[in-house]
Amino acid sequence: MDSEYEIRIRRENKKGIEGTKVDVILKNKHDHSHDHTHSHTHRNLKDIEDIINSSSLNENVKKLSIDMFIKIAQAEAKVHGKSLYEVHFHEVGAVDSIVDIVGAAICIDYLKVDKIMASHVQVGGGFVNCAHGLIPVPAPATVEILKGIPIKSGLVPFETTTPTGAAILAVNVDEFTDEMNFTIEKIGYGIGSRDLKIPNVLRVYIARENEKKTEYDLHNKQYILETNIDDMNPEIYSYIEKKLFDKGALDVFRTPIIMKKGRMAVKLSVLVNEKDIKAIQEVIFRETTSIGIRKYEVEKIMLERDFSKVSTNYGEVTVKNSYYKGERIKSKPEYEDCRRLAEENNVPIGEIYREVYKKIEGVSNDK
Ligand SMILES: O=C([S-])c1cc(C(=O)S)c[n+]([C@@H]2O[C@H](COP(=O)(O)O)[C@@H](O)[C@H]2O)c1
Numbered sequence: 540m541d542s543e544y545e546i547r548i549r550r551e552n553k554k555g556i557e558g559t560k561v562d563v564i565l566k567n568k569h570d571h572s573h574d575h576t577h578s579h580t581h582r583n584l585k586d587i588e589d590i591i592n593s594s595s596l597n598e599n600v601k602k603l604s605i606d607m608f609i610k611i612a613q614a615e616a617k618v619h620g621k622s623l624y625e626v627h628f629h630e631v632g633a634v635d636s637i638v639d640i641v642g643a644a645i646c647i648d649y650l651k652v653d654k655i656m657a658s659h660v661q662v663g664g665g666f667v668n669c670a671h672g673l674i675p676v677p678a679p680a681t682v683e684i685l686k687g688i689p690i691k692s693g694l695v696p697f698e699t700t701t702p703t704g705a706a707i708l709a710v711n712v713d714e715f716t717d718e719m720n721f722t723i724e725k726i727g728y729g730i731g732s733r734d735l736k737i738p739n740v741l742r743v744y745i746a747r748e749n750e751k752k753t754e755y756d757l758h759n760k761q762y763i764l765e766t767n768i769d770d771m772n773p774e775i776y777s778y779i780e781k782k783l784f785d786k787g788a789l790d791v792f793r794t795p796i797i798m799k800k801g802r803m804a805v806k807l808s809v810l811v812n813e814k815d816i817k818a819i820q821e822v823i824f825r826e827t828t829s830i831g832i833r834k835y836e837v838e839k840i841m842l843e844r845d846f847s848k849v850s851t852n853y854g855e856v857t858v859k860n861s862y863y864k865g866e867r868i869k870s871k872p873e874y875e876d877c878r879r880l881a882e883e884n885n886v887p888i889g890e891i892y893r894e895v896y897k898k899i900e901g902v903s904n905d906k
């Protein structure tokens with residue numbers, strides 16, 4: 540393949556924005572001008588896998604490249620009603636597309652980032668001329684590849700995302716979001732060919748994700764699963780409580796209630812994150828006599844907190860500190876540590892608490 544192409548890299552300017560323009564020059568053929576009406580060699584997925592696998596590229600680059608080609612082949616197969624290896628790539632099988640995809644894989648492998656994020660995908664609009672004739676934008680293969688990914692259309696009446704671009708995103712992006720919650724370290728611009736009313740550039744950041752200890756986390760939404768029980772052996776509540784905690788319950792509590800017909804009963808309430816709802820429901824239905832659960836979303840408003848260690852004459856105790864508007868307003872010894880030290884030293888547990896509070900400066904107890 541070496542003899543078939545050349546890569547030209549230079550600085551170029553689009554609507555005042557300077558960036559890097561990369562052209563794949565096909566020797567003895569046409570350039571990467573995206574006039575896709577002409578025909579190229581028709582390769583199928585197997586041919587492309589063979590080319591990539593017999594190269595000296597590293598294993599990660601090979602894998603990423605083949606994953607992207609599979610993504611495109613799957614889309615083409617679906618659109619044209621063919622099997623995966625039956626699909627013959629047209630434009631996509633051409634050398635310039637192999638260079639585009641393998642080039643993207645090399646860049647991603649080289650950057651060694653922990654996570655790739657992208658905004659919604661702008662697909663453009665209008666019609667495009669290809670091997671099938673005139674087809675609408677976004678092209679059928681593009682939309683197939685972008686299933687499940689947020690897209691927008693119509694910013695310009697041209698194709699702004701091709702099947703190749705869509706596959707690069709679909710295979711490599713870990714999270715699609717328009718929220719930019721990161722600190723930028725480097726910015727790069729890739730320059731496109733066409734002149735549009737908007738700068739035809741692709742912007743990439745290298746950034747550090749901001750710590751997510753935001754208002755959002757402090758006002759984290761959770762759920763209460765709740766059931767009234769009037770016919771269960773009370774001995775087994777503590778067993779069930781342990782199971783609920785093991786399955787991810789954030790809190791479990793019981794309230795004595797009086798139900799209809801004056802029946803003494805217990806309301807079992809379980810605080811849970813969304814991801815653990817199913818597992819908690821399973822425990823309640825399998826282990827209790829309940830045949831129905833109430834579920835409602837709750838919003839918790841939490842103070843920021845951290846932990847510190849306090850040394851006493853009896854040993855070390857962990858203390859939980861809580862902060863309001865940046866100021867520490869509460870500090871509380873961890874019960875389990877105090878219990879352990881009371882037992883080990885054979886002193887009243889209150890003595891341990893008093894010792895700890897003496898050491899916590901500036902903060903009164905029992906808040
Ligand atoms: O040639 C084929 S089979 C072809 C199919 C499709 C479908 O959506 S199906 C789309 N296109 C268009 O060709 C160009 C080239 O895309 P690259 O990904 O190779 O850059 C693009 O305009 C596609 O929409 C071709």
Ligand code: NI
Pocket residue numbers: 615618619671680
């Ligand atoms: Ni096609």
